[in-house]
Amino acid sequence: MDSKDPTKVEDIELKIDSNQINVSNRKNKSFYVFLGKKILEKHDTLVMNALGNAATTSVIAAESLVRNGYAEYVKLETQTIDVEQSRTRDGEVKEEGAKTVSRAKLLLTLKKHKDFDLNMKKFNEIREENEKLNEAEKP
Secondary structure (H helix, E strand, O other): OOOOOOOOHHHHHOOOOOOEEEEEOOHHHHHHHHHHHHHHOOOOEEEEEEEEOHHHHHHHHHHHHHHHHOOOEEEEEEEEEEEEEEEEOOOOHHHHHHHHEEEEEEEEEEEEEEOHHHHHHHHHHHHHHHHHHHHHHOO
């Protein structure tokens, strides 16, 4: 979304069919907090899956959801899984002979906090107030 694009976040329709998020290092924790809240609006539980270094991002996002009263921890699970490594360190795709490497996998399961709806209402009120203030400051 371009900064000059008048489309607001609430105008974007998300098609959320699953309660699972595959966390990556390519997006920041704020994105996953936003997505987690959207999923919890439709589902009672949220499962965050992360491989390797993305585990840090998922833990930070989950902790933010818990601290701000949107979710509660249900389960934390770690696994070691085998993944085919099809790229070299330079980012080139290997033609043949992809080797299998072991990676750490983290599964965080959260459930909707009992005050989720109230906290979302407060969040939306604050966001609307901030938007009005920002509009008033524009020349």
